[in-house]
Structure formats: structure tokens, C-alpha cells
Amino acid sequence: MSNNNFLRFAKEIAYGHHEKWDGSGYPQGLSGDDIPVSARLMALADVYDALISKRVYKPAFPHEKAVAIIEQGKGSHFDPEMVEAFLRIQESCYATAQKYADD
Numbered sequence: 383m384s385n386n387n388f389l390r391f392a393k394e395i396a397y398g399h400h401e402k403w404d405g406s407g408y409p410q411g412l413s414g415d416d417i418p419v420s421a422r423l424m425a426l427a428d429v430y431d432a433l434i435s436k437r438v439y440k441p442a443f444p445h446e447k448a449v450a451i452i453e454q455g456k457g458s459h460f461d462p463e464m465v466e467a468f469l470r471i472q473e474s475c476y477a478t479a480q481k482y483a484d485d
């Protein structure tokens with residue numbers, strides 16, 4: 383991958399991961415396939431990480447609750463195909479998150 387591709391994907395992710403599949407996100411209000419694939423993927427990963435991680439304003443949610451929340455967002459917040467792919471590999475995602483979790 384060239385440096386230009388790296389920067390292109392970085393921009394797509396940074397700028398688009400708060401867009402929502404149904405168009406209710408920001409900053410551009412993009413919807414569906416108008417949202418770059420990289421941003422759709424990061425949107426789901428970012429939410430999963432936020433849900434299973436402790437924050438100053440909330441405790442970490444159990445993996446099962448995080449998965450249920452993501453499943454509820456299928457077709458509204460998240461690309462339905464991304465959710466289906468996540469559901470197939472969710473245990474692997476959880477194992478990776480546990481391996482690299484903050485102390």
C-alpha cells in the first residue's frame with residue numbers, strides 16, 4: 383500500500399466513522415454505500431470497543447450486551463453486512479480485546 387493510500391484510508395476513517403447507515407450520523411449525513419467501507423468498518427469497531435471498555439462515565443459492558451447493542455443497530459447505525467460479518471467473528475474480536483485490554 384502506498385503512503386497515499388494509507389493517508390486516504392486514514393482520512394476516510396477519521397472523517398466518516400460517525401456516519402450512520404441510515405444517514406443520521408455526522409459530519410456529512412452520508413448513508414448506505416455512500417459511506418466509505420473503511421469508515422463503516424471503523425464505526426462498528428469503535429462502538430464495540432467503547433461498549434466493552436470502562437470509561438470514566440460508565441462501566442465496561444459485558445461482551446454479550448455489546449453484541450446485542452450492535453445487533454440492534456443493524457440497518458440503522460451500522461451496515462447490515464458489517465454486522466453479519468461481526469457476528470460471525472465476535473468471539474475472536476472479544477478474545478483480541480481481552481488480550482490487549484488496559485490494566
